[in-house]
Structures are given as C-alpha cells and as structure tokens.
Amino acid sequence: MSIGTALFHNVTTRNLSQVNERISDLQGQISSGVNDPRPSADPVRALRLSAAQEQQQALDRYSTNLERAGARLDQADTVLSEVGNVMRRVGELALxxxxxxATATERDSIGTEVRALRASLLGLANARDESGRALFGGYGTQSDPFRDGAGGIVYQGDGGQSRLQVSESISLPTGLSGDAVFRMGAEGGDIFALIDDFLGSLATASASPRASASGQGQLSLQPALSRTPAEWNMTVEGPLGRATVSYEAAQGVLSGAVEAINAQTATTGISAALDPENGGLILTAAGDITVSEVSSQPEPGGVLVSVQDAQGRTQALVPSGRTRDALIDRLQDATDYVIDQRTQLGALSADAERQSDVIDNRRLAMDRAVSGLEDLDLPDALTRLQQAMLTRDAAQQTYARITQQSLFDFLR
Incomplete structure (x- = not known):
C-alpha cells in the first residue's frame, strides 16, 4: 500500500501536534502540582474527586452554620446576662x-427606677442578632416578639426554636424562645407581669400591702371596682367560722356581694350591708372579722380592697402572691430562673463547640483526601514528560530526514 506525500505530511503533523499537546499538559500539571482534572484523563479518579469535593462543600456549609449558631448563642447569653443584672437590681429595690x-417619697423614687428597668428589660427581650433577627422570637424573627400595651407586656412570638443544620443528621438550636425565657411556667408566671405587680404594690398608700385584714366588730371594705363587671372571690372569717364567697361586681353594683356574704351568716356570724357614704361594704359581727384570699377576674392590679377597721386604721389587701414579702421571693425565683436559662444556653454553646471540632476534623481528613486525588505524582510526571519529549524529538528528526530526500535519491 502506497502512502501519498500529502497524507504522510498530515499524519505526521497531527501526531506531532498531539505529542506537543501532551507535553504542554504535562508541563502545566508539573508547574501547578495538580493532576489533570478532566474526566477523560482518569474517569475513576475524577469520580472520586467529584464526590470528595461535594463533601467538602457540605462540610463548609456546616461549618458556616456552626459559626452562625455560635454567634447567635453568644449574643443571647450576653443579653441574658444583662437580664439577670436587671432582675437583681429590681430585687434589691424590692427589699x-x-x-x-421606707417613706412614700422613697417608694416613688424606687418606682421611677423600676419603670426604667422595665423599659430596659423590654429592649433586651426584643434584642436582635447581627442579621437583624429577633433573638427570642421563636420561629418569628422579623418583628418584635414583645409588645407593651394597656394589658402590660405580652409575648407575640411562638414557642419554637430556630435551628441550623450542622451535620448530615444533626440540627442545632440557635437560641431559646421568649416564651421559655420570660415566662416561668404556669406557677411562676410572667417576668414582666411580676415587675408590674411590684410597681402596683409601690403605688399603694400602705407601706405593706397584706393578704388578709382583720378587725373587731366591724370592717369597711372598698373594692377596686371598674365599669366592667368582674368575678370576685374572698374568704371571710367570723366568730362562728369561715366561708369563701363569690359574686359579680362593678362600679356602683355591690348588691351581689352583700347577698353572697349574708348567705353565709349562719356559718361565719358576719353580716354585710352597703356603706351609704362611699358605696362600699360594711361587715359586722359579734367578734373578730378577717377577710383574706381576695381575687378578681379580670385582675385590675394594685390594691384590690382597701379595708378600714373600727379604729380608722387602713389596710390594703392584695392577692397572697402580691404581698411585698411574696414579691421579694418571686423576684428572687425569677433571677434564679434567668440563671437557669443561661445554663441551657451554655449547654447549647458547648454542643456547638463539640460539633465544630468534629466538623473541623472531618474537613481536615477530607482536605487530605482531595489533596491525594488532586496532587500530582511529580517523579512519574517528569518521567512521562521526558518520554514524550524524546518521542517528539525522534519523530521530528525522522520526519526531517525523510522530507529532505528527493526522487533522485530513491532512483540512485
């Protein structure tokens, strides 16, 4: 089979070009220290490298999420530290x-400071992280979770915990909800409501509101009534015994109380009548009279009933949980509760740090795996480069010798 001169030139040129490309690729790999990334160069290695790089990217995302979670938890811890300071100061003022x-003027000054502390506490409860999301809003992180209104400060967030994915199977909470931080369960109540109770106790004329009031022979009761009817309960104790009475009352409407108390006269020995001077109640008995366990729904706050005995001494009645001694205990419980919440945040931060160490170790191992797949075997590459260059040089010399011959050289 004969080969034409044109075909010979084309085949030789194409082969030399391929050798030169191989040499150029090897030189580029040697200068960069990285294997040829093209799947055509090594399909198995390219597949393993692609999987390892995808894992690297996932670990990078987990690491970023852990940084965000750690920063958010640290910010929440700082805020709760300030909340604890505020609650301790309120407790000192309560003492x-x-x-x-303590004089009335001093109580007024204390009330002014407590109102400022309440405003500061509201600002802390609505604190936001560096991205502008509410720290204590649960899942709702865009708007302020706590709002101050006519009924006091109310929580408008939810009980959820924002979470971030920090591994293939683990999502880590990035904080606590405001419902958990500022509401101490069903029995403990709301921290803001507790401060409002304290402010209400400061507003009373009496230096020490009581849970019960007593007198001999007669007591005058002036309930704190509003235009809206409310359900009232109280315990009355007289010379014959005690009974709990319930009634509905509003401003100018206390007849239900008179009827409820007189219905228990045989049990207690106490009779009730309306006071014609102030529209309150007058209780009479042949002996000691005690009124206690007063409550109203809805709760008006402050003093529920002003009581005056036959000697003209005035006593302020509040629910048992709102006496000054009870408020001091409740404020201490609230301070301890905030400390417990900080402990929970500390546990979450510790979890984030441990998980961060795990991710860092995995990233290091994956970096080594990727490096093993990407890094060039330099001695092998240099050997292949020398072989390619020898092949090219030999082919060029052979081609040059052949192309230098003419037809007369072959006829000789």
Missing part, C-alpha cells in the same frame, strides 16, 4: 421598698 423605714 428597700419593703423596709418599714
């Missing part, structure tokens, strides 16, 4: 206000 030496 001062409960002192027998």
């Amino acid at each position: 001062r206000a409960a002192s027998d030496t």
